[in-house]
Amino acid sequence: xxxxxxxxxxxxxxxxxxxxxxxxxxxxxxxxxxxxxxxxxxxxxxxxxxxxxxxxxxxxxxxxxxxxxxxxxxxxxxxxxxxxxxxxxxxxxxxxxxxxxxxxxxxxxxxxxxx
Amino acid sequence: xxxxxxxxxxxxxxxxxxxxxxxxxxxxxxxxxxxxxxxxxxxxxxxxxxxxxxxxxxxxxxxxxxxxxxxxxxxxxxxxxxxxxxxxxxxxxxxxxxxxxxxxxxxxxxxxxxx
Numbered sequence: 001x002x003x004x005x006x007x008x009x010x011x012x013x014x015x016x017x018x019x020x021x022x023x024x025x026x027x028x029x030x031x032x033x034x035x036x037x038x039x040x041x042x043x044x045x046x047x048x049x050x051x052x053x054x055x056x057x058x059x060x061x062x063x064x065x066x067x068x069x070x071x072x073x074x075x076x077x078x079x080x081x082x083x084x085x086x087x088x089x090x091x092x093x094x095x096x097x098x099x100x101x102x103x104x105x106x107x108x109x110x111x112x113x114x115x
Numbered sequence: 116x117x118x119x120x121x122x123x124x125x126x127x128x129x130x131x132x133x134x135x136x137x138x139x140x141x142x143x144x145x146x147x148x149x150x151x152x153x154x155x156x157x158x159x160x161x162x163x164x165x166x167x168x169x170x171x172x173x174x175x176x177x178x179x180x181x182x183x184x185x186x187x188x189x190x191x192x193x194x195x196x197x198x199x200x201x202x203x204x205x206x207x208x209x210x211x212x213x214x215x216x217x218x219x220x221x222x223x224x225x226x227x228x229x230x
Binding site: 032033035037042043044045046047050052091095096097100101102103104105106107108 | 146148150157158159160163165170171204206208210212216217218219220221223224226
């Protein structure tokens with residue numbers, strides 16, 4: 001079974017600064033997918049970024065980028081130029097073809113962006 | 116702007132009552148997932164469907180929970196009888212099902228409170 005671990009329950013950052021959220025996972029599969037979802041106070045789950053394990057290049061979406069270290073089973077999210085609207089709970093998630101695309105989530109990291 | 120819709124958004128009920136939650140997946144998506152979010156357990160998969168057929172409902176208490184897809188535009192999650200421990204936010208998500216690890220798009224969730 002796959003597990004996803006987020007070791008930082010809470011983090012804070014000043015507006016316009018950069019912050020990195022950590023995620024590690026455990027799997028015996030070679031082909032899988034990793035995601036970061038954001039859940040603001042509205043509780044809507046919003047996809048931030050997606051990474052395919054077979055791709056060596058780290059995914060990037062505007063101010064959001066990942067550092068994918070496959071050997072270390074690490075998948076961190078970097079948010080550059082943090083904005084107040086980035087305040088949310090961030091979930092790291094894992095899926096694979098053998099698991100039928102179901103998502104296994106980490107515990108979440110509450111990020112607060114301070115003005 | 117295609118999105119997953121869920122009704123009701125909030126539901127308060129008394130123990131022993133039947134609760135039905137509804138989800139309309141994004142048109143053309145053929146996979147539907149039900150997740151439950153609680154403070155103690157985090158986000159966990161209850162059931163999922165592909166092409167309206169249930170593939171896995173092992174995360175669901177079978178004696179009181181049931182999930183169905185009467186047609187491609189409607190998924191339902193029913194609890195009968197409801198108990199206070201069922202209080203949680205229930206999310207529906209849909210995906211294109213084109214490949215393992217396809218992105219899941221979440222609805223706004225139903226916050227259920229069982230008194």
